[in-house]
Amino acid sequence: MRKGKKRGRSEPGSTKQPWNKYSDNPPDFANLASLYPSFKPFVFFSGGGRPRIDWTDYNATRELTRILLLHDHGVNWWIPDGQLCPTVPNRSNYIHWINDLLSSESFGGGDGSSKVKGFDIGTGANCIYPLLGASLFGWTFVASDFTLVALDWAEKNVKSNPHISDLIEIRDSKVLLPQCSEEAATTVQSVDDDNKSCSIEPAVLVGVVKDNETFDFCMSNPPFFETFEESGLNPKTSCGGTPEEMVCNGGEQAFVSRIIQDSAVLRQRFRWYTSMLGKKATLKLLISKLWEVGVTVVKTTEFAQGHTSRWGLAWSFMPTARKILAPPLVKKSLLSFMLECIKRQYSAVDVLQSVEEFFKSCGASCKLNSSTFSVDIVASDDQCNTILKNGITDVDSARSHGYEKKQSLDGSSLQVPEDNLSFRISVFQQMPGTLLIKGSLQQKDIPLSGLFSVVFGSLEESMKSKFCR
Numbered sequence: 001m002r003k004g005k006k007r008g009r010s011e012p013g014s015t016k017q018p019w020n021k022y023s024d025n026p027p028d029f030a031n032l033a034s035l036y037p038s039f040k041p042f043v044f045f046s047g048g049g050r051p052r053i054d055w056t057d058y059n060a061t062r063e064l065t066r067i068l069l070l071h072d073h074g075v076n077w078w079i080p081d082g083q084l085c086p087t088v089p090n091r092s093n094y095i096h097w098i099n100d101l102l103s104s105e106s107f108g109g110g111d112g113s114s115k116v117k118g119f120d121i122g123t124g125a126n127c128i129y130p131l132l133g134a135s136l137f138g139w140t141f142v143a144s145d146f147t148l149v150a151l152d153w154a155e156k157n158v159k160s161n162p163h164i165s166d167l168i169e170i171r172d173s174k175v176l177l178p179q180c181s182e183e184a185a186t187t188v189q190s191v192d193d194d195n196k197s198c199s200i201e202p203a204v205l206v207g208v209v210k211d212n213e214t215f216d217f218c219m220s221n222p223p224f225f226e227t228f229e230e231s232g233l234n235p236k237t238s239c240g241g242t243p244e245e246m247v248c249n250g251g252e253q254a255f256v257s258r259i260i261q262d263s264a265v266l267r268q269r270f271r272w273y274t275s276m277l278g279k280k281a282t283l284k285l286l287i288s289k290l291w292e293v294g295v296t297v298v299k300t301t302e303f304a305q306g307h308t309s310r311w312g313l314a315w316s317f318m319p320t321a322r323k324i325l326a327p328p329l330v331k332k333s334l335l336s337f338m339l340e341c342i343k344r345q346y347s348a349v350d351v352l353q354s355v356e357e358f359f360k361s362c363g364a365s366c367k368l369n370s371s372t373f374s375v376d377i378v379a380s381d382d383q384c385n386t387i388l389k390n391g392i393t394d395v396d397s398a399r400s401h402g403y404e405k406k407q408s409l410d411g412s413s414l415q416v417p418e419d420n421l422s423f424r425i426s427v428f429q430q431m432p433g434t435l436l437i438k439g440s441l442q443q444k445d446i447p448l449s450g451l452f453s454v455v456f457g458s459l460e461e462s463m464k465s466k467f468c469r
């Protein structure tokens with residue numbers, strides 16, 4: 001949970017989450033202190049007069065979480081001393097991302113008529129995800145854990161909120177272990193040779209999910225670390241966390257591998273399997289595992305809140321609705337996007353130069369024409385690969401456009417057509433602070449137009465994260 005990567009700058013693939021109310025509006029401590037007297041003792045004013053709290057004080061971070069849940073979500077909440085204390089903005093990011101996945105068109109979209117049902121693996125004493133999911137979106141949850149304190153307090157937190165308590169069931173993940181041993185042992189062998197038998201640890205999904213149960217998604221904030229020492233104490237924050245919450249054999253990679261193994265058994269009984277991760281390196285390793293077990297879609301995102309980054313990984317075995325994803329062919333050779341709310345210091349020239357730099361940095365040859373405000377680009381298949389690799393969030397998108405993955409270990413290389421991709425990017429001023437970016441493919445053949453749309457998507461992601469507020 002601690003020790004997430006510190007963010008120095010915006011990176012390719014990082015995701016702004018505009019729907020998360022905390023994205024651009026961090027909690028106003030002064031206002032909260034005036035509304036909640038119990039919070040007031042924890043707020044002090046820095047030299048510049050800014051209200052602050054001492055992030056190294058567990059009581060302060062816990063009280064902040066308590067009042068944010070109450071103030072912003074109408075949720076009553078508490079945890080005993082030492083239990084992992086979640087930060088509401090960070091946990092909200094993950095919930096909102098799942099909401100995006102559910103409403104994405106990847107599987108042709110749901111009909112929206114039935115209640116969304118989620119499974120929170122390792123809900124903790126804090127039970128934060130079910131409380132947020134139920135209060136924000138009315139989702140129902142099965143929330144699992146195996147420690148007595150987690151099960152007891154998660155139940156207490158649910159019961160303290162009668163308006164949503166019917167939506168959340170707390171489930172012990174170790175009760176059903178014997179059933180898991182039989183069922184999981186066979187799959188574990190086929191997925192991970194190092195782990196041939198079901199251990200005596202609590203089950204993850206297989207064995208906890210009941211016969212005939214289906215879910216829209218599962219989620220997990222896994223124990224990230226292999227040892228409690230590794231989890232360390234971040235001197236800048238105090239979020240608590242017991243060894244059971246922070247540590248498991250093999251760390252997050254082993255834990256999420258177990259979710260992958262179980263997903264390979266349960267397959268379409270979940271629309272989406274997801275997990276949060278603390279290290280980007282783990283993400284790449286797990287993506288290659290996912291293709292091995294035959295998933296149809298992989299999605300990733302970066303959760304950036306304050307100075308810390310986490311990563312989200314999602315996969316599915318549902319058949320993808322390619323017809324819906326693929327835009328009409330005629331439109332694929334002409335693409336566009338808007339850059340709105342451009343930061344004041346940037347002009348159209350900066351954007352144009354940045355487009356050139358984006359493709360040059362991948363080795364593509366570029367010709368900038370400042371009178372027509374355009375850049376002509378020719379990119380080889382290797383150079384396109386580099387662009388797609390940098391924009392890891394687009395792996396599934398590239399596949400959906402008909403490109404097969406190379407059998408490489410990092411799981412992110414993509415085969416592209418033999419021919420070079422030749423296209424022009426033009427920048428048009430629409431009004432102050434808004435630019436229209438157009439891309440036109442010079443070749444009109446079908447496979448290249450699919451690749452072009454994925455490459456253009458990477459450019460859009462990069463330009464928006466760099467120039468837009």
Ligand SMILES: C[S@@+](CC[C@H](N)C(=O)[O-])C[C@H]1O[C@@H](n2cnc3c(N)ncnc32)[C@H](O)[C@@H]1O
Pocket residue numbers: 001084085086121122123124125126127128129144145146147150173201202203204221222223224244245246248
């Ligand atoms: C990092 S904590 C996350 C708690 C909470 N979801 C949050 O985000 O703050 C991980 C939780 O997973 C639980 N856990 C570990 N292995 C588990 C398993 N096999 N089944 C269910 N819960 C498990 C731990 O007890 C702990 O509460």
